[in-house]
Amino acid sequence: MAKLRENTLTLVSLPRIVESPFRELTRRAVLAMLILLASTLIVYLDGDAYSDNVGDGVSFIDALYYSTVTVTTTGYGDITPVAPHARLLNAILITPLRIGFLVLLVGTTIEVLANEGSRSIRDSRWRKKMRNHIVVIGYGTKGRSAVNTLRRQGEAPESIVVIDSKESAIADANFDGLAAFLGDATRRDLLRRAEVPKAREIVISLDRDDAAILTTLTVRQLNPNANVVVAVREHQNVPLVKQSGATSVVTSSETVGRLLGLTAIGPDLGAIIQDMLTGGEGLEVHQRQALPTEVGQSPSAVVGERVIGVIRNDTLRRFYDSTVARIETGDQLIVVRRAAPADPQTMQPLVD
Incomplete structure (x- = not known):
C-alpha cells in the first residue's frame, strides 16, 4: 500500500487516498465478469429450456453469447427461453443481473472517471493561484x-x-x-x-x-x-x-x-x-503596521497597547533602544494587547 501511495499523483485537499482509479476500475471489471459468468452458468445448465435459431442446442459458447448480449441489453433474439421456468428465471435472476452489470460497470466507471477528473481540475486550478x-x-x-x-x-x-x-x-x-x-x-x-x-x-x-x-x-x-x-x-x-x-x-x-x-x-x-x-484569552503578542496617527509619537504613547519592539529596515529593535524613541513611517510594531475572543469557525478575532 505504501508503494502504491508513492506512485499515486498527490492532489490537494485529499484527506484520504486509498487506491488508484485504475485499480478501482479493475476491481469493478472483475465483479462484472463474475456477474456475466453467473448468468452464463444459469443458461448453460438449463440449456434444454432455450431455443436456438440454428437448431443445434445451446452450448457453453452459446450460453456465454446469450448472457453477453443480454446483460449489455443488446438482445438479438436468436436465442430465447421457451420453457416457462426458464422465462421465470430470466425475470427473477437474469434481469437483476443485467441491471447490476450496467450499474456496476457503466455507472460507477463514469462516476470514478468524473470524480478523478474533477479532483485533477481542482488541483490544477488551486496550484495556479x-x-x-x-x-x-x-x-x-x-x-x-x-x-x-x-x-x-x-x-x-x-x-x-x-x-x-x-x-x-x-x-x-x-x-x-x-x-x-x-x-x-x-x-x-x-x-x-x-x-x-x-x-x-x-x-x-x-x-x-x-x-x-x-x-x-x-x-x-x-x-x-x-x-x-x-x-x-x-x-x-x-x-x-x-x-x-x-x-x-x-x-x-x-x-x-x-x-x-x-x-x-x-x-x-x-x-x-x-x-x-495562549490565544483568545488574557494577553496576546501581536505584530502590526504602525498607523499614520502614531508616526512621530513615542512607543510608550500608543493607546491600548504596550509596544515591546519595533521592526525598522528589517531589524528588530527593543523598546529600550534609543533609536526608536519615535515611531517612523513604515515601522512594524510588536505589541502586547488584550486578547480579543476568536470566532471558532474562522479563528479571526471578533473585535480587533
Missing part, C-alpha cells in the same frame, strides 16, 4: 497551534497549506478548512505540488529533529528566499538546523523547560508568560 502562501509541514499539536496563531494574526485559511504523513492529520486540516497534502515532506515532487518554491513562509514542526533537518535542506533548496521557521526538540540541534537553511529555530524542550522554571520561581510570572502564548 497559489502565490506568497504559507506552508505548514507537520499538523500535530505544534503545527495546529501555529496555524491557529497565524489565523488569529489575520492570515486567511486559503493562504495556508498543510503537509503531513498521517491521514488523520490531513483529515483534521481539511476539517479546519485548510488545503492539505498527504506524504513525506522530504519528497521534492510533493513539495513542488504544494507550491513550496512560491511560498512566503514555511513552518516545519515535525516530531523528529533528523526529519526536520532533512526537510529544511530540501525546502531551502527549492525556495532560497522564504522565511523558514523550524521547531526542534533538542538545543544541540539548533546550529545544524540553521546551517541547513532555517531562518529561525524554536527549541520546544528548552522553551517548555524555561516556562517550568519561571513558574517554579513565581506561579504568577509563569501564568503571565503562558497567558501571552
